[in-house]
Amino acid sequence: MPKISHKGQQMPASPIRKLTPYADRAKLDGKKVYHLNIGQPDIETPEGMLNAIKNIDFKVWAYTPSEGTLSYRKKLTEYYNKIGYNISPENIIVTTGGSEAITISMMACLNPGDEVIIPEPFYANYNGFACQSDIVVKPILSYIDNGFALPSIEEFEKLITPKTKAIIICNPNNPTGYLYSKEEMEALKALVLKYDLYLFSDEAYREFCYDGQSFISPMHLSGLDENVIVMDTVSKRYSACGARLGCLITKNKAVLTAGLKFAQARLSAGMVEQIAGEAAVDTPDEYFEAVNKEYTSRRNTIVNALNKMEGVYCPNPGGAFYVVAKLPIDNADNFCQWMLESFSLNNETVMMAPATGFYSTPGAGVNEVRMAYVLNNNDIEKAMICLDEALKVYPGRTVNSEAVGSFQ
Amino acid sequence: MPKISHKGQQMPASPIRKLTPYADRAKLDGKKVYHLNIGQPDIETPEGMLNAIKNIDFKVWAYTPSEGTLSYRKKLTEYYNKIGYNISPENIIVTTGGSEAITISMMACLNPGDEVIIPEPFYANYNGFACQSDIVVKPILSYIDNGFALPSIEEFEKLITPKTKAIIICNPNNPTGYLYSKEEMEALKALVLKYDLYLFSDEAYREFCYDGQSFISPMHLSGLDENVIVMDTVSKRYSACGARLGCLITKNKAVLTAGLKFAQARLSAGMVEQIAGEAAVDTPDEYFEAVNKEYTSRRNTIVNALNKMEGVYCPNPGGAFYVVAKLPIDNADNFCQWMLESFSLNNETVMMAPATGFYSTPGAGVNEVRMAYVLNNNDIEKAMICLDEALKVYPGRTVNSEAVGSFQ
Structure with a gap:
């Protein structure tokens, strides 16, 4: 056997x-x-999204382009530019859930044995995805007593080695619910620029910020175009976890080129989901x-x-x-x-x-x-x-x- | 950068x-x-499949179990047992397209540097999937002059090393259209048993056999329960490439256990597709x-x-x-x-x-x-x-x- x-x-x-x-x-x-x-x-799930499914009118359930339909990427661009990301459809690769945005980003950017620093506690499947690609997770403890705030930059620096290639943040955070402040994001920016690291920004919960607080993405910070990859999903935003529809966003052209090859190998994301995803962008406030x-x-x-x-x-x-x-x-x-x-x-x-x-x-x-x-x-x-x-x-x-x- | x-x-x-x-x-x-x-x-695409989409009646587009819904796996079991596979729902992991059935099988069975023998020409994305997992493809030439028949077992044996872990066949073949005979399948069986190899059987085109010829799966051969992993998809069978719905089938429990962990990391396959896939099994002859x-x-x-x-x-x-x-x-x-x-x-x-x-x-x-x-x-x-x-x-x-x- x-x-x-x-x-x-x-x-x-x-x-x-x-x-x-x-x-x-x-x-x-x-x-x-x-x-x-x-x-x-x-x-x-928003009605518009479900109606889009019910109203499909195609005869052949066909592949879409590996990077996602232009129509959906254009619509997503609308959404992201409304929140200040300043992107075009070329900056987006549509993925099968946020999960695939993470695995493609890891494969495109990290070699086996490379290290990624993640504040812990963190979304458990990062461990699984790292294991899949033989990537080493270096956890950095955050503490319940200060609500799981970002660990100090000094603590991050202690973990940095020549193998360190990326930092992953999930903001607002799963599992802690912590929302990173502008100051914390600026500190991360200085860190990734100082050590020339990727910053993977898992923004699955972007829409859910409370008490009048604002969400700050690394996409809102200048000078990070080559470093930031946003990993997003419709799962939580539209309560559509079973759609398995996400995307990867970056302004780094080399990452887009490499990412597209991984996307081509698996052919395409779901067609019906991209139709529904397009409708979802019009969900009323x-x-x-x-x-x-x-x-x-x-x-x-x-x-x-x-x-x-x-x-x-x-x-x-x-x-x-x-x-x-x-x-x-x-x-x-x-x-x-x-x-x-x-x-x-x-x-x-x-x-x-x-x-x-x-x-x-x-x-x-x-x-x-x-x-x-x-x-x-x-x-x-x-x-x-x-x-x-x-x-x-x-x-x-x-x-x-x-x-x-x-x-x- | x-x-x-x-x-x-x-x-x-x-x-x-x-x-x-x-x-x-x-x-x-x-x-x-x-x-x-x-x-x-x-x-x-069969009407029943498209109608299943149009008739969805859920309010929350939710995750499904990582291995696929029991309802869909039961229905698939019906289909596979009708063609003599003798399986139960526990033998199936529902995947995002045939692509994911291949990547999960590779990750679950092969280590970086392990070798997989594939008769060439072969489905080009096997190269990509192998690259993703740092697996080495050892091609074995088939020839246009005999219609791309299975190379001789002696030729296979020349390629076998201690690193050889699996053979991949695609039957009927993409790109050649060649349909392996009973004799060829028996020869492969003897080979994988002799060297204790996995036999990955990509059966995306199972339904398309011409001139009254029969399709022979390794699932039809006895004694291969621990060796065979079938990689399947609805893409070609139901002209539903954009559904991204496939599955992995094996009787090897260790592979199922490992495969499920990779499936859990990416949470689930698409929910709407599994509903449509269930309807697809009832497509009339x-x-x-x-x-x-x-x-x-x-x-x-x-x-x-x-x-x-x-x-x-x-x-x-x-x-x-x-x-x-x-x-x-x-x-x-x-x-x-x-x-x-x-x-x-x-x-x-x-x-x-x-x-x-x-x-x-x-x-x-x-x-x-x-x-x-x-x-x-x-x-x-x-x-x-x-x-x-x-x-x-x-x-x-x-x-x-x-x-x-x-x-x-």
Whole structure:
């Protein structure tokens, strides 16, 4: 029997999905499970996007150009220029989800063994994509106590070696919800210019900024044209995760040339999705206003509820739809599994993602969980009552001082 | 300015698409271009599949499970078991096109530096996918004079080293149209078992076998459960290239486990496509009968026309919708470009794919072109008249004996 590859063994399983068998078991046992583990919003996809699908009128479901249809790239250009990116359709390669924007960027820019610095906790699949391309992730710790702000530039510089090729940021951040400030972005700019690095900017949650705060992209900063690659997706913006439609944006021509060759190898992105994506750009502002109002309210609900629980701490994040909370527990992996296997309140329980999967430093985040506020306020409230009760009886509960690990 | 990666430089550009700028120029100049260069069928997508899209009734365009929806995998199982594969839904990972089935298989099974043997000419993007994963392609020549039959097992054995991990076949073949016989498949079986290799079976054209010949998959052969990975797609079967929906099928559990982790990293395949794919399985037999009749007739048209031209030879392939023909020319790259740039008959010309892009042995196929018979008979006839005239006046025309290169 032939062996599988090293990376076939080393690829990490999804921390968001790994407890799914326990959730399935709980449901089979008749429990209701509140899913706060996965960033699948319950928000409805804009009607215009769904109508575009229903109204398709082609006879042959054909390939599109590998870089995406000109029509869709033109429409995207409208959207991006409205938010000040100053691009043309030639700066865009349409991808199969944000995921492919990341893998193409990595393959086009980094050699096996090259290093990429990522503030942690970070989107867990960066680990998987790096593993696919034999790229080395160098995590740099951010801390719950200051809401997971950008680590200091001095800390970044400590990690830079001749192998360092790129920095990845996700802004607003998954899993922490942290929104980088103008000052933090300017500091990153100086850093990538000083060391001639790529700055990969994952902007999946761009639309979700709260409390009147502004989103700052590296595309808004001058002098970074050769360094910045934006990795974007319609998944969260339009609650269209299943569309698998994203794009890569850069003004670096060499990256566009290389990226297009990877895009050509896989032929094209989905045709129906590009038609729907074009319609999505015309989504009325009221849609986003309503969604942001809803998310702000949910964030307030979950953050308030968490901070009222004894021994729990949760920062109040400025964007996205996630929070990372520190719980008075020995081990979040065990706790999350125990919640599904052994706990229920009124026959209900809560599924969360243990934060360890979002760290690559061993031992970091061991008493933290990520929660996605993708349920309505009423369900979030019930889930929080359930979590509060669970924490009171969990056998691995720690007193406050014990919960203070070296990484908190 | 940061550098792009080695593989970003080395990735081959698509041989099918690389002459596109010349075709665009010809069209701007008012010429009609017959596109025989690309495997984009003009056949209509089955109505049931398109209706499934028009009838979607979800409100949230959500992620699906990374391995594909159970509902779609069940339906696919029906299809595959009808053709004797004896599988269950657990043997299937739904992928974004056949392309992703290939990349996931390569990543799950081969390490950087490992070797894969592929009879050439072969589907050009195998080169790109191998480059992405730092895998080494070892081509083994097949010859136009015997219609591109499977090279002898002795020739395969000459190429086997400790680094050899897999063989890829595409059956019926792109670009040659060759359909492997039962004997050839049995010989491959003995070979992969002897050396404990993976057999990657690209079956994109399974449905297109002519003259009453049968398609034999390695899934039809016993004793290969741990070795075989089928890479499939709906692209050609249902003329749905733009759906980007495929799958990987194997009975090897370690490959399924590893493959699922790569699938999890990119989250999921498209949701709408899986709904459409489910409907596609119910496409009535009459659809395929009509399509096969049409393709058989087109193949006869193109093969007859080609073999009537002076100095041209084209085998009569048993499947797919491609032919590779040998032309009395110095260099197919030059010739194909010249056809677009400098030739026209009644203001019309023909776009073909130079066969060199389908070989990885330098110099092989230099006087061969691939043509996809994806136009109707009438257009094919006109294209062949145009080609015949072009060959008569092409400045790089060779006499018959000169055309006999070392690789023909």
